[in-house]
Amino acid sequence: MSRPVVAITRRLFPDSDQPLQSRAEVRLNPADTPLVPARMVEYAAGCQALVATAGCQVPAEVIEGLPGLKLIANVGVGYNNIDVAAANRAGVMVTNTPDVLTEATADMAWALLLGAARRTGESERWLRDGKWNVWGMGLWLGADVHGATLGIIGMGRIGRAIARRASGFGMQVLYHNRRELPAEESQGARWVGKEELLRSADHVVLVVPYSPATHHIVGAPELALMKPTAVLVNIGRGGLVDDRALAQALQEGRIAAAGLDVFEGEPKVAPELLAAPNALLTPHIGSATSSARRAMADLAIANVVDWLDGKRPRTLVNPEVLTGA
Ligand code: 8YV
Numbered sequence: 464m465s466r467p468v469v470a471i472t473r474r475l476f477p478d479s480d481q482p483l484q485s486r487a488e489v490r491l492n493p494a495d496t497p498l499v500p501a502r503m504v505e506y507a508a509g510c511q512a513l514v515a516t517a518g519c520q521v522p523a524e525v526i527e528g529l530p531g532l533k534l535i536a537n538v539g540v541g542y543n544n545i546d547v548a549a550a551n552r553a554g555v556m557v558t559n560t561p562d563v564l565t566e567a568t569a570d571m572a573w574a575l576l577l578g579a580a581r582r583t584g585e586s587e588r589w590l591r592d593g594k595w596n597v598w599g600m601g602l603w604l605g606a607d608v609h610g611a612t613l614g615i616i617g618m619g620r621i622g623r624a625i626a627r628r629a630s631g632f633g634m635q636v637l638y639h640n641r642r643e644l645p646a647e648e649s650q651g652a653r654w655v656g657k658e659e660l661l662r663s664a665d666h667v668v669l670v671v672p673y674s675p676a677t678h679h680i681v682g683a684p685e686l687a688l689m690k691p692t693a694v695l696v697n698i699g700r701g702g703l704v705d706d707r708a709l710a711q712a713l714q715e716g717r718i719a720a721a722g723l724d725v726f727e728g729e730p731k732v733a734p735e736l737l738a739a740p741n742a743l744l745t746p747h748i749g750s751a752t753s754s755a756r757r758a759m760a761d762l763a764i765a766n767v768v769d770w771l772d773g774k775r776p777r778t779l780v781n782p783e784v785l786t787g788a
Pocket of ligand 1: 539568
């Protein structure tokens with residue numbers, strides 16, 4: 464009997480495919496660039512499992528173009544790159560990589576918050592440009608993070624890990640989520656409505672998944688509610704923030720600064736944001752520590768192994784495909 468075919472659609476780690484080798488025929492794309500949908504269908508023709516990553520789109524066109532497909536294993540906790548509704552229609556399982564990147568991503572949210580509040584990017588550029596001639600009392604004044612009120616929109620695993628760190632900074636934490644969490648899960652944070660959070664928080668962190676319902680949850684009207692001294696951090700997904708409205712708010716000093724790891728239409732970044740000195744910008748590196756990325760690749764492959772071994776993949780996001788519900 465022929466072995467199942469697993470297509471790894473872009474480079475992971477050199478030995479990532481090792482657990483698959485005794486179980487499947489592995490098709491390995493050594494390139495680091497994600498395949499566009501038409502190329503992906505050609506590349507993965509005849510495969511039963513597909514390994515994808517963020518930035519690697521798996522739309523209906525790909526799912527429908529691969530009739531034998533049974534499983535899509537995403538390397539990433541977010542999976543808005545995959546058309547899950549199309550996967551459900553085709554009876555294809557989708558898996559993601561939760562937990563293993565929670566702490567690394569929460570650390571990065573703090574790097575962005577502290578960096579944007581204390582103007583590390585701007586002042587470093589100025590220093591490297593040879594402009595530091597004399598120390599001054601008024602040089603590069605920023606906003607306090609310690610003792611401030613932090614607003615977290617999205618209290619999932621990463622939101623809660625961000626909240627935990629806030630207690631070390633003596634901060635009060637407000638959060639907004641679809642549902643209020645039980646006290647033992649909320650890390651001492653208080654649930655408030657989104658508008659109240661935007662008005663009351665000294666700094667705001669966005670960490671919700673992207674979906675049509677969360678598109679531009681922060682745009683011009685929301686930015687207008689924030690304090691002029693506030694920092695906005697987006698560690699969730701591009702598209703949660705209206706990047707052009709944010710650039711305008713930054714330029715007009717309507718909020719103090721932003722720390723952004725994700726962008727609408729990335730890897731392209733709105734020129735208005737690139738031109739905003741008070742935006743600290745990083746290229747979607749929230750989970751980019753050696754150990755987190757290794758664990759993400761391993762977990763994605765472990766899901767494929769589970770399926771090859773006839774088990775339920777351990778981090779399945781659409782269990783409804785198993786029951787046909
Ligand atoms: C990853 C992420 O870097 O997990 C996610 O959803 O956004 C990041 O941690 C990315 O997904 C890599 O595929």
